[in-house]
Amino acid sequence: MGESQQTAGRVEWSAAAECPSGAAAGCPSAEEAELLQRWNSLATGFRELTDQLLGDAQREVGLPPSLLEVLCFLATTPEQAAPMRLLAQTLGFSTAGTTGVVDRLAEAGLVERRPSSSDRRVTYAALTPQGRETATAAARVFADSVRRRVVEPLGEEGFASFAGAFATLGLVGGDSCPGGTAGKS
Secondary structure (H helix, E strand, O other): OOEEEEEOOEEEEEOOOOOOOOOHHHOOOHHHHHHHHHHHHHHHHHHHHHHHHHHHHHHHHOOOHHHHHHHHHHHOOHHHEEEHHHHHHHHOOOHHHHHHHHHHHHHOOOEEEEEOOOOOOOEEEEEOHHHHHHHHHHHHHHHHHHHHHHHHHHHHHHHHHHHHHHHHOOOOOOOOOOOOOOOOO
16 A cells, blocks of 8 residues: 655555555555545645635735735734744744844834833834734735635634634634744745
């Protein structure tokens, strides 16, 4: 069992195929292969859906996805500001990636850096008035896209179930607009 094929960026295992010679111990069982295929489809689909939702907002607002993610996240935080470290952790950006994104947003007049009043080692990224307007516009487009692309096909109950599944797994850490997508910066 278990010959692999690459299809659209994912590996699929064929239960009917034989393992490459001498690799039988290295092949997943039919049950494992099916489980991995389902997981791969879910992960790929979620990434593609997130890209579509961010693309909708990008076309409307004119900012790249990584900048939109930061703006929408900041729009949902207390005082519309967050420590740089929290941005990196929540959105899955590297430290350097977070710095670069915040630099671009600051150059555009959408965020400003603020020192923490309680810890001089901490720097906050905070929305400016122009950043609030842009974040609000992006959030509206993003929310409309979620309604159209996710809630309408799944229904309110299906969407609530889907979101509840992530909460059950402990994977929901905040209410950021597009959510974190690991590896983007």
